[in-house]
Amino acid sequence: MAARVQREAFDVTAEVSALTAGRSDIGSVVTFTGLVRGEADGRALRSLTLEHYPDMTEAELLRIDAEARDRFGLLGSLVVHRYGEFEPGDAIVLVVTLSRHRHSAFEAAEFLMDYLKSRAPFWKKEAFADGSERWVDARESDGSALARWTASATQK
Amino acid sequence: MSDSRTDAAQGQTLTVRYFAWVREKVGCAEEVLEVPVGVATVGDLALWLAARGPQYADAFQRPGVVRAALDKVHVKPAAPIRGAQEVAFFPPVTGG
Structure with missing residues (x-):
């Protein structure tokens, strides 16, 4: 279980190798990588800047990660989130989940992304090819995605 | 507003981050x-800040939009600030 916040790029293959080295209990590894899209609302994006709240970010990512581990009985997990300025195509977030069987690894990866999007203290600012800039608005759908997990917890 | 005798935070030094x-x-x-008189919760502080000048009024003008964290944990406006070191105000998060 680990969470990192960093400027540098990450290497998915190296991260997965490090998580699985010397283990024979893991049957499934799911990775999710989030990239910067080159357009927003039909406008060409020049760059994306990610601001975060140092210290709180790490703490919040670890809380989210621990919640996923408890809920899905994971054998391991990793969240890496980058901050700084990025160009279209850059990878900015990585989630890796490890479990005995695939179902919980898939579900946990989706859970981690939904939680991260609505809880981790990051803010995106878009700079467009025409020189204008704007802060990205929180999407209503991210809140609804989170509500899905909360509802399923209530039903248990 | 909360019971001033139990929740009073006035005079306490607080770092506010945006x-x-x-x-x-x-x-x-x-x-x-320094936490002013009458400010006991995160919501009280947001209201007090909003009345502090035009730029603060602009930042806090839409009630319920600005979120808060107390000592680096997400909180609701009703959270008491007594004993806290740091409060942060920010828009809804957009990471991932």
Whole structure:
């Protein structure tokens, strides 16, 4: 279980190798990588800047990660989130989940992304090819995605 | 407002941090202030800040939009600030 916040790029293959080295209990590894899209609302994006709240970010990512581990009985997990300025195509977030069987690894990866999007203290600012800039608005759908997990917890 | 005898935070030194467009509107990333009389909760502090000047009013003008964290944990406006070291105000998060 680990969470990192960093400027540098990450290497998915190296991260997965490090998580699985010397283990024979893991049957499934799911990775999710989030990239910067080159357009927003039909406008060409020049760059994306990610601001975060140092210290709180790490703490919040670890809380989210621990919640996923408890809920899905994971054998391991990793969240890496980058901050700084990025160009279209850059990878900015990585989630890796490890479990005995695939179902919980898939579900946990989706859970981690939904939680991260609505809880981790990051803010995106878009700079467009025409020189204008704007802060990205929180999407209503991210809140609804989170509500899905909360509802399923209530039903248990 | 809460019971002033149990929740009073006045005189306490607090670091206030701002992020993203809240930071841009307020015009600074961080400031240290003494908690004023009558401010017991995070919501009280937001209201007090909003009345502090045009740039603060602009940052806090839409009630319920600006979020808060107390000592780096997400909180609701009703959270008491007594004993806290740091409060942060920011827009809804957009990471991932």
